[in-house]
């Protein structure tokens with residue numbers, strides 16, 4: 530089926546869908562200038578070891594190094610702007626409240642800034658902070674009381690502040706993951722945008738949606754690890770395909 534025709538049929542499916550979902554990954558924010566993880570040359574994981582930088586053990590082994598790496602990524606997120614893909618989803622949600630659920634693996638806040646303020650963040654918020662360990666004092670120390678530093682730390686009990694993200698080996702926030710599973714179970718369509726489908730349990734949502742009877746469409750310039758679960762794959766970028774489907 531020609532690209533234009535495939536786009537037109539998917540556009541009709543979305544227009545007819547009472548409820549549908551987006552599952553987004555790093556590719557969603559690539560055109561906003563935020564590096565993806567696995568892209569061969571520019572991907573973060575081609576330059577850094579994920580287990581050293583995005584794991585509790587890595588943080589405990591070298592807190593300053595991990596904190597500084599996140600500080601760099603936080604600055605990048607603050608300097609970035611939602612792209613045409615984010616804006617198309619935000620505008621859609623304003624026009625059709627309650628029909629779209631955005632589920633994201635991204636720790637940036639670009640979906641929220643574009644208007645999808647209720648987006649389900651499976652892997653946390655890189656601009657958020659929390660204590661590394663449960664504070665042993667009562668009442669517990671508040672992260673805002675932490676002494677500045679790399680990372681900030683509690684002057685009373687030495688507790689370290691960590692970014693409020695889900696590191697490898699850590700469970701996803703249960704309430705958020707449950708809501709994401711319920712959303713894909715009720716979806717007529719799932720758009721999988723800009724993810725390699727390499728990270729679990731997020732990637733499992735694609736097969737779950739398919740089993741539940743949703744039409745699964747993948748938007749990605751390259752092949753991904755979840756293409757087999759798809760009813761159609763549209764080769765292109767988030768900032769070009771989403772406006773073409775929704776505006």
Ligand SMILES: CC(C)NC(=O)[C@H](Cc1c[nH]c2ccccc12)NC(=O)[C@H](CCCC/N=C(/NCCC(=O)O)S[C@H]1O[C@H](COP(=O)(O)OP(=O)(O)OC[C@H]2O[C@@H](n3cnc4c(N)ncnc43)[C@H](O)[C@@H]2O)[C@@H](O)[C@H]1O)NC(=O)OCc1ccccc1
Pocket residue numbers: 553554555556557559560565566567568572583634635636652694695696697698699700701722723724725726727728729730731748749750751752753765766767768
């Ligand atoms: C790597 C993988 C093999 N490992 C895992 O999945 C592990 C282990 C695991 C668990 N189950 C498994 C089953 C099988 C195999 C392995 C596992 N999973 C975990 O550790 C998870 C936690 C996983 C979350 C890790 N945190 C992240 N992020 C936050 C931190 C941070 O960001 O620093 S994951 C991080 O990487 C992932 C990157 O993937 P993508 O977003 O897909 O990005 P990628 O670069 O790979 O791909 C980009 C795509 O975009 C495309 N693209 C590029 N440009 C564009 C463009 N312009 N437009 C559209 N598309 C584009 C490209 O073609 C490409 O396809 C994102 O999820 C991102 O959040 N936790 C857990 O299992 O806990 C257990 C548990 C349970 C109970 C109790 C205790 C423990």
